[in-house]
Amino acid sequence: MNAIDNYDCQILSLLQRNGRLTNQELSQLIGLSTSQCSRRRIALEQQGYIEGYQARLALKAQKLQVQGLVEVALNDHSPDAVEYFHQQIHCNNAILDAYKITGEYDYQLKVAASDLNGLNQLLTTLSGYQGVSQIKTAVILDRLKENQIVNEENNLP
Structure with a gap:
């Protein structure tokens, strides 16, 4: 590049x-x-600096009122178990973003649901995925900043 x-x-x-x-x-x-x-x-x-153009829909337009961050730990890190988990998160439309992370947990997921009951059902589904040993959830109260990359040299995102 x-x-x-x-x-x-x-x-x-x-x-x-x-x-x-x-x-x-x-x-x-x-x-x-x-x-x-x-x-x-x-x-x-x-050169891949711009990946695409899209409309960012508000969650309320999708009738999704509750967002959460879910950390997931797996008890089996074999290639088959990891691939199975990846397939499950790709197929679940309530998972907005998924990141493989370092630390105590293996993944961090940004999720959305219509209400707290829907979030609870999603967490039950995630807990039931083969290989998932532990989950930790935080409900997002307010979005302060999102999708901004700051360039330190010229202070331009």
């Missing part, structure tokens, strides 16, 4: 805030020509 410069960082920051910006709008905001912004955006996409 080629190194990115300050203009590329500005493009990434602006697109992260509003993925619907046109190349003309980007050019006005950062002071490059529309064609330069277009070439840079395409290059950032091809």
Whole structure:
């Protein structure tokens, strides 16, 4: 991958805030020509800095009111057991994000449910997955920040 410069960082920051910006709008905001912004955006996409564009739906639009963070520990780390667990979390639509982590637990899952009863049912389902030895849950009370990557050098996300 080629190194990115300050203009590329500005493009990434602006697109992260509003993925619907046109190349003309980007050019006005950062002071490059529309064609330069277009070439840079395409290059950032091809180099994998931009993975895609999508609408982020509010959970209320999906009738999901409760979110939680669930840490999961497995008691069997054999390739078959791990693959089985991965398949289970990929098939479960209530799991929004899944991360393999270090520490006391093996995975951290961000989950959503319609209400506390739905969250309880999800936790029961997760506990029943083969190989799961322990889960720890925290209910998310408020989202303070999400999907922002801060670049320390120029303070641009």
